[in-house]
Amino acid sequence: MWYLCVFFxxxxxxxRPEVESLAQLFASFEDPQNGDxxxxxxxxxxxxYHADSPFHFVNLPSEQxxxxxxxxxxxxxxxxxxxxxxxxxxxxxxxxxxxxxxxxLSYLDSDSTFKITVDSFGKVISLEEQKELIHGLSYIxxxxxxxxxxxxxxxxxxxxxNYGGNNGLPPIVQKRIFFGREVGVADRKLIPTYQLKSRNxxxxxxxxxEMAFLxxxxxxxxxxxxxxxxxxxxxxxxxxxxxxxAMTMGADIDIRVVRDGRGPDRNVxxxxxxxxxxxxxxxxxxxxNLPPWRPMLKEVFDAIICDPPYGVRAGGRKSxxxxxxxxxxxxxxxxxxKRTDHIPSTAPYSLVECVHDLLDLAAKMLVMGGRLVxxxxxxxxxxxxxxxxxEHPCFKLISSSEQILxxxxxxxxxxxxxxxxxxxxxxxxxxxxxxxxxxxxxxxxEDGNLHSAVFSPADAQLTEAGDSKFTKDPKPKYRGKxx
Amino acid sequence: MRLLTxxxxxxxxxxxxxxxxxxxxxxxxxxxxxxxxxxxxxxxFEKIDWKAFVDASWAMGYTELPEEADSSMLDSxxxxxxxxxxxxxxxxxxxxxxxxxxxxxxxxxxGIPNMLLHExxx
Numbered sequence: 001m002w003y004l005c006v007f008f009x010x011x012x013x014x015x016r017p018e019v020e021s022l023a024q025l026f027a028s029f030e031d032p033q034n035g036d037x038x039x040x041x042x043x044x045x046x047x048x049y050h051a052d053s054p055f056h057f058v059n060l061p062s063e064q065x066x067x068x069x070x071x072x073x074x075x076x077x078x079x080x081x082x083x084x085x086x087x088x089x090x091x092x093x094x095x096x097x098x099x100x101x102x103x104x105l106s107y108l109d110s111d112s113t114f115k116i117t118v119d120s121f122g123k124v125i126s127l128e129e130q131k132e133l134i135h136g137l138s139y140i141x142x143x144x145x146x147x148x149x150x151x152x153x154x155x156x157x158x159x160x161x162n163y164g165g166n167n168g169l170p171p172i173v174q175k176r177i178f179f180g181r182e183v184g185v186a187d188r189k190l191i192p193t194y195q196l197k198s199r200n201x202x203x204x205x206x207x208x209x210e211m212a213f214l215x216x217x218x219x220x221x222x223x224x225x226x227x228x229x230x231x232x233x234x235x236x237x238x239x240x241x242x243x244x245x246a247m248t249m250g251a252d253i254d255i256r257v258v259r260d261g262r263g264p265d266r267n268v269x270x271x272x273x274x275x276x277x278x279x280x281x282x283x284x285x286x287x288x289n290l291p292p293w294r295p296m297l298k299e300v301f302d303a304i305i306c307d308p309p310y311g312v313r314a315g316g317r318k319s320x321x322x323x324x325x326x327x328x329x330x331x332x333x334x335x336x337x338k339r340t341d342h343i344p345s346t347a348p349y350s351l352v353e354c355v356h357d358l359l360d361l362a363a364k365m366l367v368m369g370g371r372l373v374x375x376x377x378x379x380x381x382x383x384x385x386x387x388x389x390x391e392h393p394c395f396k397l398i399s400s401s402e403q404i405l406x407x408x409x410x411x412x413x414x415x416x417x418x419x420x421x422x423x424x425x426x427x428x429x430x431x432x433x434x435x436x437x438x439x440x441x442x443x444x445x446e447d448g449n450l451h452s453a454v455f456s457p458a459d460a461q462l463t464e465a466g467d468s469k470f471t472k473d474p475k476p477k478y479r480g481k482x483x
Numbered sequence: 484m485r486l487l488t489x490x491x492x493x494x495x496x497x498x499x500x501x502x503x504x505x506x507x508x509x510x511x512x513x514x515x516x517x518x519x520x521x522x523x524x525x526x527x528f529e530k531i532d533w534k535a536f537v538d539a540s541w542a543m544g545y546t547e548l549p550e551e552a553d554s555s556m557l558d559s560x561x562x563x564x565x566x567x568x569x570x571x572x573x574x575x576x577x578x579x580x581x582x583x584x585x586x587x588x589x590x591x592x593x594g595i596p597n598m599l600l601h602e603x604x605x
Contacts, residue, residue, distance in 0.1 A: 224522045247523060249488070259595040278517065281571065282488035285597045290605065292598040294493035294503040300530050320605040333603045340590075344601045 003066045004080040007054040015075045017399035022069040025220045048174050070184030074213045080180030092177045113147035116155045123161040154182035200274050201266045203234040205314050212240035218373045218415045219303035221246035228301045230288045235268040242277040251286040258283050289318035303371045304362045308354050310377045311451050316349030355390045356434045363394040363422045372416040392430050394420045409454050484575045484596050486539050494582035496604040504535035505580035507542035517571045540569045
């Protein structure tokens with residue numbers, strides 16, 4: 001059945017993939033035999049609507065599924081059974097009246113309570129007008145009692161108008177009115193509860209709560225799953241996964257972050273305690289470049305979620321001194337009496353290498369069907385459509401969602417599913433693919449190039465690009481990709 | 484560090500062939516109650532190296548685990564409780580993990596194993 005799916009008007013690229021992930025999660029949960037729910041749902045848009053608008057229609061097998069998705073989703077405002085729609089109130093009336101009675105009458109019962117909410121997008125409707133609009137719905141035979149708190153049935157009248165245009169950009173919606181019965185709405189307390197400003201222990205690259213929950217949803221975090229973050233930092237991503245009931249495990253190369261934090265009550269553990277969440281099953285100090293997992297161990301994590309250090313806010317480190325790895329100094333032995341307190345030197349860890357190690361680790365350690373969810377940076381100077389994402393023979397990319405961070409770069413949340421088992425041959429094939437990929441697409445990502453592309457002064461860029469820069473259209477202010 | 488983590492770790496020093504299992508040197512062991520999740524335990528049982536797990540539990544001072552186990556035992560609540568306790572509720576707070584081949588000590592402080600290698604081990 002088709003449901004009206006109303007999104008929050010933000011993180012546009014993340015919205016459909018989230019609903020599809022949740023559909024997969026709940027569908028396979030309800031019927032474990034039928035794990036093969038199509039990962040692509042059917043979607044429709046209202047006539048002449050742009051995909052960036054908040055109003056979409058989605059085809060879901062059951063109302064229960066629609067409710068569960070809406071309740072858990074971060075970007076779905078609500079799911080509604082549409083009773084009618086139109087370009088004007090006359091058209092709406094006709095449409096509602098022609099909606100089959102058997103779908104309506106049981107919700108209009110005299111024993112039930114109900115409430116009608118007027119909502120709008122692109123315009124403001126005063127309380128007076130709202131009252132009038134509600135009275136205008138008298139053609140619907142409501143027999144129940146009005147109850148404003150916790151009614152049995154919630155009805156929504158949503159008026160959408162292209163008020164005033166969008167900074168001179170093409171309109172994304174047309175005037176349209178929807179009337180529907182609420183099937184499920186989002187939990188609006190979730191994000192304020194977990195917002196970073198009230199978080200006990202923070203690092204410079206802590207993932208903001210909304211994004212962390214989106215990542216946990218993409219990773220299908222739920223009770224009984226084990227989720228690993230190889231760049232755990234202050235645990236901001238795992239907190240979201242733990243909220244959804246997942247068991248968590250994390251590693252970081254910086255021991256001060258994972259072990260000490262800022263004292264006994266301000267560390268990674270306290271971030272979980274703060275929200276009454278179960279502690280991570282394990283935290284350790286390890287190097288993603290040389291992971292300490294025992295060789296026979298395979299297919300143990302249900303998902304790996306992370307925000308790898310890509311060298312803009314924080315750079316990655318790996319074991320081995322910089323000079324040592326370049327061969328500038330001879331390998332040396334740490335004297336026995338100094339071993340205990342020795343602080344091993346580390347070398348910069350380029351994103352290319354880091355992503356390769358991550359894919360290799362994930363290919364080995366994820367269960368079949370397990371998900372790898374991570375951020376990948378993209379320079380916006382290049383055409384986004386030509387961006388090549390890292391590939392691995394064990395993985396299928398199922399979604400890529402861009403978040404624009406500045407006029408120069410954005411980050412893309414990639415969700416990959418493990419579709420093939422890990423073997424030595426595959427590891428070798430992946431290594432060759434990685435070298436090819438590195439040579440063709442990733443020159444700009446190495447050795448701090450990304451950092452300079454993001455932070456170099458604008459003037460330098462202008463002289464580099466010459467006059468062509470001035471003839472280029474200014475970037476749209478609107479945060480969608482196409483309008 | 485819980486025994487689940489211990490069972491997953493090995494010494495990855497360059498040249499070491501058998502880095503698993505790491506021997507536990509326990510200085511301080513604490514117990515923390517964790518809610519039991521039967522499904523999760525059953526899943527993890529398949530991944531655990533049982534011998535290393537039993538030896539580790541002994542090193543932590545817990546001797547209630549049978550020397551051998553097979554998946555049919557998961558139907559017994561008593562077994563499941565012991566497995567749960569040893570896997571998730573015993574924590575090595577202070578101590579070390581020792582590489583079976585080279586004797587290198589990986590320290591465990593405040594429950595965090597430090598698996599980072601020195602320059603001459605990479």
